[in-house]
Amino acid sequence: MGKPARELDISEITKAVRRMCISANYNVPDGSIQALKKALETEASGVGREVLARILENHRIAREECLAACQDTGVAMVFVEAGQDVRFVGGELYDAINEGVRQGYRDGYLRKSVVTDPLFERVNTGDNTPAFIYVDIVPGRDVKITVAAKGGGAENMSGLRMLTPAAGVEGIKQFVVEQVANAGPNPCPPVVVGVGIGGTFDRVAVLAKKALLRSVGSHNSHPMYAKLEAELLEEINKLGIGPQGFGGRTTALGVNIEFAPCHIASLPVAVNLNCHVGPHESVIL
Amino acid sequence: MARRINTPLTDDVIKTLKAGDNVLISGVIYTARDAAHKRLVALIEKGEQLPMEIRGQVIYYVGPCPAKPGIAIGSAGPTTSGRMDPYAPILMENGLKGMIGKGRRSDSVRSAMVKWNAVYFAAIGGAGALLSKCVKAAELVAYEDLGPEAIRRLTVEDFPVVVVNDAHGNDLYEQGVKEYRIK
Numbered sequence: 001m002g003k004p005a006r007e008l009d010i011s012e013i014t015k016a017v018r019r020m021c022i023s024a025n026y027n028v029p030d031g032s033i034q035a036l037k038k039a040l041e042t043e044a045s046g047v048g049r050e051v052l053a054r055i056l057e058n059h060r061i062a063r064e065e066c067l068a069a070c071q072d073t074g075v076a077m078v079f080v081e082a083g084q085d086v087r088f089v090g091g092e093l094y095d096a097i098n099e100g101v102r103q104g105y106r107d108g109y110l111r112k113s114v115v116t117d118p119l120f121e122r123v124n125t126g127d128n129t130p131a132f133i134y135v136d137i138v139p140g141r142d143v144k145i146t147v148a149a150k151g152g153g154a155e156n157m158s159g160l161r162m163l164t165p166a167a168g169v170e171g172i173k174q175f176v177v178e179q180v181a182n183a184g185p186n187p188c189p190p191v192v193v194g195v196g197i198g199g200t201f202d203r204v205a206v207l208a209k210k211a212l213l214r215s216v217g218s219h220n221s222h223p224m225y226a227k228l229e230a231e232l233l234e235e236i237n238k239l240g241i242g243p244q245g246f247g248g249r250t251t252a253l254g255v256n257i258e259f260a261p262c263h264i265a266s267l268p269v270a271v272n273l274n275c276h277v278g279p280h281e282s283v284i285l
Numbered sequence: 286m287a288r289r290i291n292t293p294l295t296d297d298v299i300k301t302l303k304a305g306d307n308v309l310i311s312g313v314i315y316t317a318r319d320a321a322h323k324r325l326v327a328l329i330e331k332g333e334q335l336p337m338e339i340r341g342q343v344i345y346y347v348g349p350c351p352a353k354p355g356i357a358i359g360s361a362g363p364t365t366s367g368r369m370d371p372y373a374p375i376l377m378e379n380g381l382k383g384m385i386g387k388g389r390r391s392d393s394v395r396s397a398m399v400k401w402n403a404v405y406f407a408a409i410g411g412a413g414a415l416l417s418k419c420v421k422a423a424e425l426v427a428y429e430d431l432g433p434e435a436i437r438r439l440t441v442e443d444f445p446v447v448v449v450n451d452a453h454g455n456d457l458y459e460q461g462v463k464e465y466r467i468k
Contacts, residue, residue: 045465047305047447051409054445058415068360071350071413071433109359111350111433122320124432153365153388153410185458186365186388188410240466244387244409246305246447247461277411 005087006141008285010096013088013145016283017100017131020147021076022108024279025068028059031215032192032276035253039190039243048248052190055243055276070277073110074149076101076131079213083140094133102127113152134206146213148280154191154273157183160205163267169228172197172269177235179271180252185245188275190253192216193236196270197225199260208272211256213280220257229255287445293341294382299404302448304455308406309443314343314385316437318364321428322372329375336427336436340380347385348433349423350413358423358439362413363387366405370394377401385446389458399454406446407457419444 033056040052062069078097082088088096105112105128114129115122132150159179163171176195183191196207219226232255242248253276262268290298292312302308315337317325328335346366350359366386373384374397382403387410390398398405408416422440429435449457 045461047461054409054415055412058409058412061418062360062414065414067353067414067417068350069414070411071348071360071362071417072364073350073360109351109353111348111359113348113433124434126432156365184389184462185407186367188387238467240462240464242461242465244407244447245389245458245461246407247457247463247465249465275411 003085005085007089008086008143009090010088010093011090012285013093013096014100014103016145016285017078017097017147018104018107020145020281020283021101021104021110021149024147024281025073025108025110025149026066027063028069028277029215029280031217032253032278033059035216036190036276039250039253043243043248043250045242045246045248047246048243048250051243051246052250068110069279070151070275071111072113072151072153073105074151074279075114076128077148077150077209078131078133079146079148079210080133080135081138081144082135083142084137085141086143097131097133098129101129101131143285144282145285146280146282148213151275154187154275157187158208158270158272160201160268160270162201163269164265165267167267171267173232173235175269176232176271177239180236181239183273184241187273189241189245190243190250190276192274192276192278193232193252193255194272194274195232195255195257196272197257197259197268198262199268200262201268203260204268204270205272207258207260208270211258212272212274212278214256216254218256225257225259229257289443292343294343294404295341296402299382299402299452302404302451304448304451304457304460306448308446308448310343310446311442311444312440314345314439314441315426316347316349316439317344318346318348318434319368320431320434321436322369324428326372326375329379337438339376341382343383343385344376344381345385345439349417352423358417358420360413361417361420363408363410366390373397377403390450395450395454395456398450398452402452404448404452405450407449408444408446416444
């Protein structure tokens with residue numbers, strides 16, 4: 001006889017999501033702040049340093065005065081890792097998450113940036129719902145919730161390619177660097193580069209997105225992928241795009257890679273970009 | 286050193302602006318994004334009057350956050366300008382003189398800037414909290430149904446921007462990459 005399932009009232013989920021929607025948009029993650037400060041010391045371009053200093057000032061004002069660091073407070077992406085020994089009670093999980101987003105974007109004076117259908121009507125839903133929700137079932141009795149506010153500017157500069165195995169490391173590097181080069185000034189550099197490698201057409205995009213949930217300055221636990229992260233960062237910062245694309249050596253603050261097994265015939269790769277704000281926050285309930 | 290200019294922009298002032306110049310803008314500017322541009326251009330094509338005068342004016346590509354009580358506007362940084370490229374040339378033909386946003390413009394927009402003597406400025410993307418401090422007043426002009434995408438009249442003071450594309454065909458983004466790229 002195992003232990004009975006832990007009951008978790010979904011109102012706790014609503015509260016946590018509401019709080020994180022607000023907090024993530026006001027407080028730029030520490031990893032990004034540290035990377036920006038380091039870049040301010042090393043950036044070769046005077047204009048670039050000026051931009052970095054203004055960005056750091058912005059992030060300080062946002063934190064101190066409880067303002068959104070960027071007006072694009074994004075679509076709310078909510079990642080749930082639900083322990084399999086947890087039973088949600090008091091309502092439906094997805095409703096609870098959407099209610100949290102609704103309350104957070106209203107009470108935090110955040111921008112509502114979701115339209116109903118993508119092509120014909122494009123009517124703003126008015127409360128930033130629906131959230132974009134991913135649920136993974138994991139062992140245990142905890143529930144980890146991560147909220148990431150994903151802005152459109154950087155998201156639009158993302159890309160995916162189904163490479164074949166012969167392309168190898170060079171093929172991956174070429175695609176990732178090309179993707180950042182083509183994005184140029186559009187995604188508000190310095191950017192954070194999320195890279196997914198492996199999986200399938202759909203899975204690799206999610207890997208790239210999940211890579212962005214890791215803090216800037218962290219490394220993949222697999223040494224070969226960690227090395228590739230460092231090499232890609234170096235290559236990207238040779239592009240000369242610089243802060244805001246005005247020219248300089250700080251085009252990216254970090255490259256985070258996540259990988260997964262894949263088909264014998266495939267080598268999928270995806271790039272998902274975050275700007276230097278990249279709001280995200282997690283909690284364990 | 287940043288140079289101070291006022292809106293509306295005159296042809297003479299525009300001619301003296303060069304890609305890479307730091308500029309502080311004061312005066313009235315108008316907000317508009319894709320959805321509002323689509324409506325403005327539809328009005329022009331039907332020969333109808335626009336909800337605001339655009340001659341000599343500056344449009345800021347921004348969808349701000351709602352204002353908390355007691356302040357003029359919420360976070361208000363630039364959005365990606367390229368999305369307005371299909372609409373920008375016809376607005377310049379009708380007198381628009383300045384655009385504020387971030388990111389590259391298309392060839393047709395860049396040649397329209399030379400043809401109509403107009404200028405494109407970049408504000409710092411992702412610095413919306415800082416930029417909101419330069420907005421002293423915000424007033425709804427049209428298209429309230431678009432929510433954050435409605436057209437607003439902003440009164441700004443020393444709003445910091447950099448000239449990306451001047452009326453002489455120069456492009457700061459191209460110049461920057463050329464200078465700092467390591468082969």
